[in-house]
Amino acid sequence: MDHLPELVSAPTKPFQNELSMSSLTTIGFDADDTLWQNETFYRLTEQRFAALLANHGEPDIISGRLLEAEKRNLGHYGFGIKGFILSMIETAIEVTDGRVSASVIGEILATGREMLSHPIETLPHVRATLEGLAGAYRMILITKGDLFDQERKLAQSGLGDFFDAVEIVSDKTAATYERIFSRHGDGPARSMMVGNSLKSDVLPALQAGSWGVYVPHSLTWALEHAEEPVSEPRFRRIEHLGRLGDLLSRLE
Structure with a gap:
């Protein structure tokens, strides 16, 4: 533009x-x-998330599915890191057909805690x-x-x-x-x-x-x-x- x-x-x-x-x-x-x-930390976290799920899709596909989940969930969770983390967990469940491991869920939650404590x-x-x-x-x-x-x-x-x-x-x-x-x-x-x-x-x-x-x-x-x-x-x-x-x- x-x-x-x-x-x-x-x-x-x-x-x-x-x-x-x-x-x-x-x-x-x-x-x-x-x-x-702010957005910088979301992008970095999204890249880590796509890497976690690399066996289930290309990064742009994973990111697209995540964005769809965020759109759906805004009315439920609102804006912010907590809603973003919940949307990542939902996306991980979807793209793995429910087979996402507990360790991956744990890593997603850990990235959320890191975002919530990142220096300003x-x-x-x-x-x-x-x-x-x-x-x-x-x-x-x-x-x-x-x-x-x-x-x-x-x-x-x-x-x-x-x-x-x-x-x-x-x-x-x-x-x-x-x-x-x-x-x-x-x-x-x-x-x-x-x-x-x-x-x-x-x-x-x-x-x-x-x-x-x-x-x-x-x-x-x-x-x-x-x-x-x-x-x-x-x-x-x-x-x-x-x-x-x-x-x-x-x-x-």
């Missing part, structure tokens, strides 16, 4: 007064793959950006996934003090952003959501009436892919989080 110019894109319509950033009071930030690495790797520019914006805006961490794991990652990241509120949600929809930005800010129209997922961070925030800023990550889960809404006047795309302050100053 062709990339938009950094800091984006003039929208298809000229800015109107109601699109001025001067009224912006609240910024929401995604966590996984926006503030710290903060992405470049994150701390400096949050420090620069602290006090100028109400800042909210909005992340989806397992409550225990997300709380652990936030604590280990050392970034918690930058946020005025933390919301760990089961999913991100327009209603989610409307509720959160009304509870902790001055409503969606005066708020911005920043994240690496077009599907979860940007599109529903735009639908709620907020600004949506896309910060691409080199790895994105297949179920989070979506087209960039380039015709939306409140959509912006930046190369990395270090560009956010510049974007805000340009749009004031």
Whole structure:
């Protein structure tokens, strides 16, 4: 997909007064793959999983079956590592016709424990950006996934003090952003959501009436892919989080 110019894109319509950033009071930030690495560990675990089942299919076949299981199970397990591990166990049972060994199940569970204890790797520019914006805006961490794991990652990241509120949600929809930005800010129209997922961070925030800023990550889960809404006047795309302050100053 062709990339938009950094800091984006003039929208298809000229800015109107109601699109001025001067009224912006609240910024929401995604966590996984926006503030710290996440998808990298899923990919590495998936590779190990495919290697465990190498006698039952090529890696791309095993990965495809796993993705199908994840899709089926989102409504049951939600987002996060625990659901991912359960989907791997289910896939292992399916591709082996129920003959998967206890030792393989044990290795899958061990990889899950490793993921749940992996040190947090903060992405470049994150701390400096949050420090620069602290006090100028109400800042909210909005992340989806397992409550225990997300709380652990936030604590280990050392970034918690930058946020005025933390919301760990089961999913991100327009209603989610409307509720959160009304509870902790001055409503969606005066708020911005920043994240690496077009599907979860940007599109529903735009639908709620907020600004949506896309910060691409080199790895994105297949179920989070979506087209960039380039015709939306409140959509912006930046190369990395270090560009956010510049974007805000340009749009004031």
